Amino acid sequence: MKIGLIGIGKIANYQMQAISHTKGISLVDAHDLDPVRAEELPGSVTFYENFDQLLKRSTADAFMVSTPTPSHFEVAMKVIEADRVAIVEKPLCISPEQEDALRTAATTRKLPLYTAFHPSYGREVEWWVEQREKQNFDLGKLLGFESCFADPYYLNGELTLGAVGKAGAWIDGGASSLSILSRLIDPSAMQLVDGRMTTIPSLKCSEVQGLGIYRFIVDDQPGFGIVDTNWTLGKNHKMTRLWYENGSIELDHAKEFARLNHRGGDELVFNLATDKPRLVNHYCGVFSNLTEMYEKGEDNQELSCKLHKLLFAANRKI
Numbered sequence: 001m002k003i004g005l006i007g008i009g010k011i012a013n014y015q016m017q018a019i020s021h022t023k024g025i026s027l028v029d030a031h032d033l034d035p036v037r038a039e040e041l042p043g044s045v046t047f048y049e050n051f052d053q054l055l056k057r058s059t060a061d062a063f064m065v066s067t068p069t070p071s072h073f074e075v076a077m078k079v080i081e082a083d084r085v086a087i088v089e090k091p092l093c094i095s096p097e098q099e100d101a102l103r104t105a106a107t108t109r110k111l112p113l114y115t116a117f118h119p120s121y122g123r124e125v126e127w128w129v130e131q132r133e134k135q136n137f138d139l140g141k142l143l144g145f146e147s148c149f150a151d152p153y154y155l156n157g158e159l160t161l162g163a164v165g166k167a168g169a170w171i172d173g174g175a176s177s178l179s180i181l182s183r184l185i186d187p188s189a190m191q192l193v194d195g196r197m198t199t200i201p202s203l204k205c206s207e208v209q210g211l212g213i214y215r216f217i218v219d220d221q222p223g224f225g226i227v228d229t230n231w232t233l234g235k236n237h238k239m240t241r242l243w244y245e246n247g248s249i250e251l252d253h254a255k256e257f258a259r260l261n262h263r264g265g266d267e268l269v270f271n272l273a274t275d276k277p278r279l280v281n282h283y284c285g286v287f288s289n290l291t292e293m294y295e296k297g298e299d300n301q302e303l304s305c306k307l308h309k310l311l312f313a314a315n316r317k318i
């Protein structure tokens, strides 16, 4: 599968490393509004200064949209309207209206549409999904969860450069958290109970903090969970704690480890990190899943649709 990259920013480097580690996929072309970004590309990749020329001439099978989140809609729509396949960084877009327009445009043209939910491929997430499938540790049924995604993007009364490219704490961290939870809880069995967003009036950001409370049913067992996203804590903290009938598991998404408490026994710590950076591990998962789906003519629209519904429900109170 040949990929064209649109947007060569901070995340592109990790994506390029992951592509080079994944069988059956290669990067052929790229485009960025800023031509200086072309310096980041390996010699084998052709840089197009003009987006229309890229879409017209590129031999890529699909285009990875890695531009700032508020521009996903406009860029992805251009890809689809050119009858080409779009793989869009999570979140796909920032409103239900944009989402509906993108899905309609792709469906009308019979094009697949992918969302790259990279955090759901974290090593610690993959590991825990596998333990649950193999019924290791016998923790029993899931009763609840608490997921926190905090980035230090609000310092000295201003948003930092790290916030550029992200639309808000909720839309960014909420999409990450919900995609991780979907590996363990069917999103169709989740429902929003309440959503709260914090706005700081001096900032051009409607959600520097966002909270979603959800109810769910897994194995006939009802439960509740909280997704808490925050840019004002001044720290990088990404963690999901799930509690079960016989114990709990804490997945640290920033450090790639898991901490298990089983029936009050000694705590077990599992280090799942590799020699590769965390984000390279994530994108290896994204691209291997993508090539598999592409070969079968499938996409992840159904999952993406359910996750964005849960995401937008919290900040739109639908």
Ligand SMILES: NC(=O)c1ccc[n+]([C@@H]2O[C@H](COP(=O)([O-])OP(=O)(O)OC[C@H]3O[C@@H](n4cnc5c(N)ncnc54)[C@H](O)[C@@H]3O)[C@@H](O)[C@H]2O)c1
Pocket: 006, 007, 008, 009, 010, 011, 012, 031, 032, 033, 034, 037, 066, 067, 068, 069, 071, 075, 089, 090, 091, 118, 164, 165, 166, 172
């Ligand atoms: N930085 C991270 O840690 C991280 C992690 C995972 C996912 N992401 C996601 O990746 C996306 C990009 O984030 P980033 O941190 O790499 O952003 P960035 O600001 O570092 O880079 C974005 C790049 O896109 C280019 N660009 C902007 N508008 C464009 C347009 N209309 N057409 C073509 N190029 C355009 C910019 O010139 C820039 O080089 C975002 O959706 C973000 O949520 C970022």
